[in-house]
Amino acid sequence: MNLPTKSIDPSLVPTLTIRSSGAQIPVIGFGSFGSDHVSASDMAEAVKMAVLTGYRHIDCAAVYGNEREIGRAIRELIDAGVVKREELWITSKIWNDHHGQGDVLLSCAQTLKDLQMDYLDLMLIHWPFPNYHPPQCSVDSRSPNAKPYIHNDFMKTYRQLEALEQMGLVRHIGVSNVTIPKLKLILQDCRIKPDVHELELHPNFQQTELRRFGEELGIVHIGYCPLGSPHRPERDREADDSVDMEDPVVQSIALAHGIHPSAVCLKWAVQNGCIPIPTSTNPSHILSNLEAVIQDPLSPQEIEQMSCVDKNCRLIKGHVFLWPSAHDWHDLWDERGVISC
DSSP, X not given: OOOOSSOOOGGGSOEEEOTTTOOEEESOOEEOOOTTTSOHHHHHHHHHHHHHHTOOEEEOOGGGSOHHHHHHHHHHHHHTTSOXXXXXXXXXXXXGGGOSTTHHHHHHHHHHHHHTOSOBSEEEESOSSOOOOOTTOOTTOOOTTOOOOXXXXXXXXXXXXXXXXXXXXXXXXXXXXXXXXXXXXXXHHOSSOOXXXXXXXXXXXXXXXXXXXXXXXXXXXXXXXXXXXTTOOGGGOOTTOOOGGGOHHHHHHHHHHTSOHHHHHHHHHHHTTEEEOOOOSOHHHHHHHHHHTXXXXXXXXXXXXXXXXXXXXXXXXXXXXXXXXXXXXXXGGTTTSSOOO
16 A cells, blocks of 8 residues: 555544534545546545545545445555544535436445445535536537426435435435526425535636525535646636636735645635535645645635636536537526526
């Protein structure tokens, strides 16, 4: 087993409290999406390194295609006495092709088998659409059966998610990639409120209104692409996308603290009450990302400076989820305040 050159005591990592249960979730997680270029075995080794370094929050998903390998890696650490299962926070997600009746339970069962666990700390519905796209597809890939958000259909899926919690297979449930109009409907009709919303979040895309809406309801926010996702798939790149770590304000603050701009992005997220889930296969980056959230916080003045960095630049636009009658990717995000159909 390869060991990190330095590790962080997990007790030094702050936590947030899940309002419904009082459970504590670490303020930084380790993301396991390989951006179509990291193999399942390499990501599993990175997860192992992350746990050895001090991470206790691992963000997984069925569609990432690596849960079996990650499960073996975590089981090896548990069996070696490195970590106990109850010390970990493990998240997974229901993919778009498992929204049908009975499919959520099947998906959860497969994830538990692959991860070699009896329960998950959190299960999310990955996207609010049942729209499938093949792995590593191009930006113009479209499913002829793709649909817009249909609330009654989504709630049938969400009801199955609620059942997972009632059965004890998952400890908490939540949503991902929803908007305020969608979230309002979900909250109106759910029996168990979502504890967590996972969404794209980084300094150039701060989603302030959506975060405030959720915070008032006690929803915890997990932010993906916290560093601006420099290694995201080509299908998610456009010429006018901004680059968070090249922003002059971010670089100026980094220079003042003698740190990398990535650390500024992570500090900003945590100090705004959000949970970033960076990923890396580089041991030194895995360590530095964890160190960023436990020392040398940004000042109130720097946090205020960072509020001016927002460019409303969404990186994961979701072109591949569009339905035949949709105009463009903006229809996915209800930007006019109403659900597009």
